[in-house]
Amino acid sequence: MNDTPTELEELLRDGLDRLTCGARLREGVAPLIRRRAHRVQRARYAAGAGAAAVITAAALTVTAGGTSSPQPTQGEAYVISHVTSALTAPAYAHDVLHTVSIGPVGWHSQTWSDQDAARVQQQGMDLGSHRSGRQYVDEFVGYRSKTWWQFSTSDSQFVQMLSAISELEPVQSLSGCSHQQGSPSANTNWRFYIRDLLSCGAFKVTGHAHVDGTAVLVLTASTRLTKSTVLATRPGEPHHALSETLLVNATSYLPVRLSWNEATGAHQVLASTDFHWLRPTVTNLASLTITIPPGFHRVSHP
Amino acid sequence: VRADRDDGLERLLAERGDQLIRAAIALAGSRSEGEELLQAGLERLVRNWRRVKDDDPEGYLRRTLCNLAADDWRRRVRWGRKLHLLRDDNPAPGEATAVVDQRDQLIRLLRQLPPRQRAVIVLRYWEQRSEAEVAELLGCTEGTVKSTASRGLHKLRELVETSRTTHANLVEDKS
Numbered sequence: 081m082n083d084t085p086t087e088l089e090e091l092l093r094d095g096l097d098r099l100t101c102g103a104r105l106r107e108g109v110a111p112l113i114r115r116r117a118h119r120v121q122r123a124r125y126a127a128g129a130g131a132a133a134v135i136t137a138a139a140l141t142v143t144a145g146g147t148s149s150p151q152p153t154q155g156e157a158y159v160i161s162h163v164t165s166a167l168t169a170p171a172y173a174h175d176v177l178h179t180v181s182i183g184p185v186g187w188h189s190q191t192w193s194d195q196d197a198a199r200v201q202q203q204g205m206d207l208g209s210h211r212s213g214r215q216y217v218d219e220f221v222g223y224r225s226k227t228w229w230q231f232s233t234s235d236s237q238f239v240q241m242l243s244a245i246s247e248l249e250p251v252q253s254l255s256g257c258s259h260q261q262g263s264p265s266a267n268t269n270w271r272f273y274i275r276d277l278l279s280c281g282a283f284k285v286t287g288h289a290h291v292d293g294t295a296v297l298v299l300t301a302s303t304r305l306t307k308s309t310v311l312a313t314r315p316g317e318p319h320h321a322l323s324e325t326l327l328v329n330a331t332s333y334l335p336v337r338l339s340w341n342e343a344t345g346a347h348q349v350l351a352s353t354d355f356h357w358l359r360p361t362v363t364n365l366a367s368l369t370i371t372i373p374p375g376f377h378r379v380s381h382p
Numbered sequence: 383v384r385a386d387r388d389d390g391l392e393r394l395l396a397e398r399g400d401q402l403i404r405a406a407i408a409l410a411g412s413r414s415e416g417e418e419l420l421q422a423g424l425e426r427l428v429r430n431w432r433r434v435k436d437d438d439p440e441g442y443l444r445r446t447l448c449n450l451a452a453d454d455w456r457r458r459v460r461w462g463r464k465l466h467l468l469r470d471d472n473p474a475p476g477e478a479t480a481v482v483d484q485r486d487q488l489i490r491l492l493r494q495l496p497p498r499q500r501a502v503i504v505l506r507y508w509e510q511r512s513e514a515e516v517a518e519l520l521g522c523t524e525g526t527v528k529s530t531a532s533r534g535l536h537k538l539r540e541l542v543e544t545s546r547t548t549h550a551n552l553v554e555d556k557s
Contacts, residue, residue, distance in 0.1 A: 088488075088535060088538065088539060088542075089507045089535075091485050091488050092488060092489075092492070092503065092507050092508065092538075093507060093508055094485045095485035095486060095488045095489040095492070096408045096489065096504065096508040097508075098485055098486070098489075099407060099408065099411075099412075099413075099489050100404035100405075100407045100408050100416075103400070103403050103404050103407055103413060103416070104399075104400050104403065105395060105399030105400055105402065105403045105420075109395055109399070109424075110388070110391045110392045110395050113391070113421065113424045113425060113428060114388065114391070114428055225544075380540075
């Protein structure tokens with residue numbers, strides 16, 4: 081494969097031709113799409129009603145004088161409203177969010193993020209982006225290849241990607257929940273993700289627990305979803321059963337842990353992410369940026 | 383309005399369905415994700431039919447597909463796919479010696495590009511659209527299209543080189 085763009089472009093065209101070759105839209109899709117669109121629309125209206133209930137519940141709480149201690153009778157609307165508020169509260173706006181995720185087959189990753197920077201560390205690589213004056217600096221370290229690159233730009237793709245998450249209209253699933261598109265990736269913007277997750281109204285408050293001595297409320301959502309779509313050319317693709325558990329601090333309402341249990345037939349995937357909300361100390365802020373290890377060689381930015 | 387929409391959707395899918403599913407597959411990088419992408423686009427088309435019916439429903443749908451693909455519409459990567467990518471980075475010794483069709487390998491590497499770069503590459507070099515057309519579809523400037531396409535190709539060449547080097551090293555280690 082030579083480096084000449086012409087040959088690369090030619091191979092790309094051939095490859096995409098092969099990928100799409102023979103793909104045909106099966107007949108009778110239009111009515112299915114319409115039915116699904118109606119279901120999604122109804123779910124949206126329902127979600128809108130749910131959101132209104134959340135706002136009303138919050139307003140009623142304030143009118144009643146509020147309470148700082150969690151009550152066993154707290155309903156979904158109350159808890160979800162407080163979690164959503166906590167995620168956007170000025171008190172935590174400058175905190176460094178540190179996440180530790182584990183998945184199947186030893187998969188693990190860590191992220192650190194605040195308003196101006198984000199860093200993902202996983203499986204032999206470190207990828208970060210931070211603001212430096214009026215520019216963003218993207219950095220990458222590959223620990224296996226012992227390479228690194230750095231790139232300064234005013235329109236960092238990485239930061240754009242993170243901010244785009246907040247603006248993107250969620251893809252609606254069969255039940256109207258946007259989170260059913262699967263488990264998040266390492267570079268998920270967690271604040272937005274959890275707000276999205278709760279907005280679909282699938283979570284119920286199912287109990288109280290303690291995590292490392294901290295009282296938490298347990299919210300769970302369980303649903304069946306399909307990987308296949310109504311357009312699937314291979315009917316009968318297995319359905320996924322997805323259950324999610326969100327633990328939130330019973331006092332601050334900040335998320336403490338989110339875990340997934342996704343099952344397809346006999347195959348089961350377990351994964352979880354722990355959230356640590358760190359004060360913006362010098363040490364914690366330093367975690368947001370990558371230190372290039374000595375001896376690594378610089379390569380050009382991709 | 384509903385009958386008009388139903389007729390219009392039926393007609394669009396009957397006449398252009400195959401081209402649309404192929405475009406969605408190319409943008410998404412796989413058949414199953416292409417199907418999901420097209421479905422998401424069609425649902426938006428149905429929801430906004432009243433607004434776009436007199437304009438150009440297919441144009442709206444194609445713009446939606448491009449934008450959904452460029453904005454990383456799935457937003458989240460399933461653990462399975464993430465693991466698959468990681469396995470690609472560290473192929474087992476047995477897999478390293480397998481003969482891989484360059485074109486298929488390139489498409490796999492294409493999936494590793496950021497969504498916007500991937501969308502620009504597909505629109506420019508597969509759909510053979512002009513920079514101006516791509517810019518209009520994605521709602522950006524021609525300059526952005528040009529630089530994104532250039533970066534995308536550059537990144538692809540690097541990925542190809544990295545993949546080739548890793549492959550060669552593994553073959554060497556094995557021998």
